[in-house]
Amino acid sequence: MVADLVRHMLGDDPDSLFIPDDYEWGLRAPRAPGFIIENGARRQLERKLTQLEDGTIAVCGPRGAGKSTLLEQCVKKAGFGVIVQAPATYAPHDFLLSLSVQLCEKYMRARGYEPTGFARLSPARRALRRxxxxxxxxxxxxxxxxxxxxxxxxxxxxxxxxxxxxxxxxxxxxxxxxxxxxxxxxxxxxxxxxxxxxxxxxxxxxxxxxxxxEAWLARMLGRLWMCGIRPTGLLLAWISATTLLLDGQIRRQALNLHTTQPEALYRAVGYAGGLLLVGWFLRFVRDLEVEFPLGRWRIILE
Structure with a gap:
């Protein structure tokens, strides 16, 4: 009806500007509360909002169908809400940042606090900060x-x-x-x-x-590295221990200690065996996932 009335009032020149003589049809305030009509889309949206505790609802339709009016009415009815118009082109990070700022500012005002103004830092200060x-x-x-x-x-x-x-x-x-x-x-x-x-x-x-x-090559190299690094480390450790037994100078010194100071040699072997036993015992206890309190701290043996 509005479209037909506008075409009738334009007369013989449809390309001329439409300047209304009065506003009794509500064209001056198209989103005024008195002109909002209860329809199925609004009832469906309110029903969805009562059914969902959290989630996402998409509102779609042609330009001028009343999507923004519908969202504004839902925000007004909500206990707390923020409505933001997304620009046609924007950087996602900047848009989310501005949305977060508006959300925080409105929440602060709803709680009775006036948010402080933001001051943009100069490039020199940003560089010094970085x-x-x-x-x-x-x-x-x-x-x-x-x-x-x-x-x-x-x-x-x-x-x-x-x-x-x-x-x-x-x-x-x-x-x-x-x-x-x-x-x-x-x-x-x-x-x-x-x-x-x-x-x-x-x-x-x-x-x-x-x-x-292709990502398979990097994944294969990563798997080879992860699978091979532990055996390689153990192999190097055992090779190091084996070279100690094959070293001529160490064997001569051990024979010399066995001849002159046998108790020192036995003490060294006992210390090495004791350290190995302590290591195996700690590893066994670690696998048990034992925890115990020690004052204010909680000790995890792992």
Whole structure:
């Protein structure tokens, strides 16, 4: 009826501007409470709101159908509500931030407090703040990294120097031999003397390029790392213990102690056995998931 009336009042020039002479039809205030008509959509929305404790309800319809009016009426009826018009284009983070700010401000006003105004920080202050946060993070990291590195370097310095003096020559010879072998293989493939190796290298390059967007390679390497790191660590530990038994200097010293000071040797073996037993006992107790109170603290043996 409104559309027909507007077309009738426009007369012979439908492209002219519509300037009403009076507002008794309510065109001046299209969302005034006196002109809202009870309809099925409003009753359905109110019924859904009474049925849901939390959740999401979508309201859809063409432009001008009354979606905003419907939402405003629901917010007015609610004990506490916020209605925000989403812009046509926006950054999700900024929109959520502005929505949170409006929600907090309205809640504070509902509780009788006036929210303070927000002041935008200058770029210089934001940069200084970012630098300060990075400096705090770096200082905390350095407070752990520097002492740990110093202790590890101090503890391993003698072993590393001894290891370098003993194996530096053989390691460099082995590295040169491997580098020479690789250089020879690359030269042979480059000159085309081995067709099978050239084909294998070509297929490997194509597979590697096609796997740049695949996640299976990273997952496979991660699984290999997670599955292999524990056995590798245990193997290194057992190898270290085995090398102690095979070391000639340690065996000579043990024989010397057995001849001259047998009680010192037996005491050392007893200490080592006792430490192993304590380690196995703690591991066994840890698997029991034992907890007990100690004053204000609660001790978890794990």
């Amino acid at each position: 630098i300060w946060l990075q400096a705090k993070r770096l200082s905390r990291w350095a407070s752990f990294a520097v002492p740990a590195t110093a202790l590890v370097v101090l503890g391993l310095s003698a072993s590393v120097r001894s290891f370098y003096k003993q194996y530096a020559t053989s390691a460099s010879d082995a590295a040169r031999a491997y580098a020479s072998a690789i250089r020879h293989d690359v030269t042979v493939i480059w000159q085309g003397h081995t067709v099978v190796a050239s084909l294998a290298v070509t297929i490997g390059g194509i597979i590697w390029w096609k796997s740049r967007h």
